[in-house]
Amino acid sequence: MLQLLPQMVLALAEKALADILAMDVDAKPRLKRLAGKQFAFQLQELKLRVVLTATDSAILLNQHQEPVDCAIQTDLASLKRLRDPNQLTQLIKQDAVQIEGDLQVAQQFSHFFQQLHPDWSGKLASYIGDGMAHKVEISVKQLAQVIASKAQQLDQLTTELLQDELQLTPHPLEVEQFNASVSRLQARLDRLQQQLISLQE
Amino acid sequence: MSDSKAKTTDFGFKTVAEDEKVSLVANVFDSVAAKYDVMNDLMSFGIHRLWKRFTIDCSAVRPGQKVLDLAGGTGDLTALFSKRVGPSGKVVLADINASMLAVGRDKLRDQGLVDNIEYVQANAEALPFADNSFDIITIGFGLRNVTNKDAALASMFRVLKPGGRLLVLEFSKPQSELLTKAYDLYSFKLLPKMGQLIANDPDSYQYLAESIRMHPDQETLKQMMEQAGFAEVSYHNLTGGIVALHRGYKF
Secondary structure: OHHHHHHHHHHHHHHHHHHHHHOOOOHHHHHHHHOOOEEEEEEOOOOOEEEEEEOOOOEEEEEOOOOOOEEEEEOHHHHHHHOOHHHHHHHHHOOOEEEEEOHHHHHHHHHHHHOOOOOHHHHHHHHHOHHHHHHHHHHHHHHHHHHHHHHHHHHHHHHHHHHHHOOOOOOHHHHHHHHHHHHHHHHHHHHHHHHHHHHHO | OOOHHHOEEEEOOEEEEHHHHHHHHHHHHHHHHHHHHHHHHHHOOOHHHHHHHHHHHHHOOOOOOEEEEEOOOOOHHHHHHHHHHOOOOEEEEEEOOHHHHHHHHHHHHHOOOOOOEEEEEOOOOOOOOOOOOEEEEEEEOOHHHOOOHHHHHHHHHHHEEEEEEEEEEEEOOOOOHHHHHHHHHHHHHHHHHHHHHHHOOHHHHHHHHHHHHHOOOHHHHHHHHHHOOOEEEEEEEEHHHOEEEEEEEOO
């Protein structure tokens, strides 16, 4: 039964994706530009290689290892950095990302998903009414903000704890200072060596 | 084999004359066509949808390809293929049985799938298509009912493009002893009762159970495909071997 699990997961994901696309009125016209393209994505941690096929009304999901227009293979750690286009070449150099085929197709797919803004509160409004849906939307947005700021605070707190209280890691400035003094030492050593050589002669 | 009177074949556990099987199978499917999808979901607990998705995954279908869904019945595979090949591709839904074809056509039209699907009533043993015309051929739960399976495989080989692949999704032999027992109990005791209750047609579902037992097992079918000319034939057992998906290429 476990063997058919990917099929089940992808069937459900395909349905969910269709529902999300239906909530964004701009999705269909933008999808037309993608239609007929296939893009494969694989995380090294998972054995699953998901193939996305764009049609003019949906994005369909499959899994197989056969050639597609563009295939990307990466690991979880690099996934976050992959979002920043400036880091892409560096990631490819480090072998953290393997790309086969037309990179433009991958960019088009990524662009499509980044631009996707499902109007879920509109959908919600048909069940609980406009006013309530608006309230829920605002609450969700506030919650997201609170979580983001708390995460930032926690980040800051951990850094301070490690650097100042426990002194387990140095501050970036300290590292810089240390590096500079090592360079200075190196320079003095070089000079000394030169002097020594000239004295010997 | 020499005498035409002696030419017989299996129809479930019965032995019938070869030219009789077609009409006997036709009777079965004429009678189950209307309730076919409901019964499929009930009998397999919905798992047949996953078997079909697995088939699509193994086909690695691409937009623009030409697909033949043989014995396509009510068009489940055709629907999945049709969305994937897009407007530049084509899916031909072929079935020997007009009732099944009609049910399939109605269902696909209700789903709004009309652009790239053609319907052909055809016998798998003598396919009415030109040589080398399809990228992918699938036959889902159909080969079992074909009278002359070798002729059918040869015919599929002929119409497949070089580089194309054949996928045979069919009931097969369960791999564990325990599963075989449970499966036998289920298909001979429960299945005809379910057929009686829902489709009011126990005989057809008795035939279904019997014909599954008469169908060649995994290795035999693999050899048959190799004899028909297919290369790199392999199979996957699904749900413990109750169903097997065979895949072969034409090079």
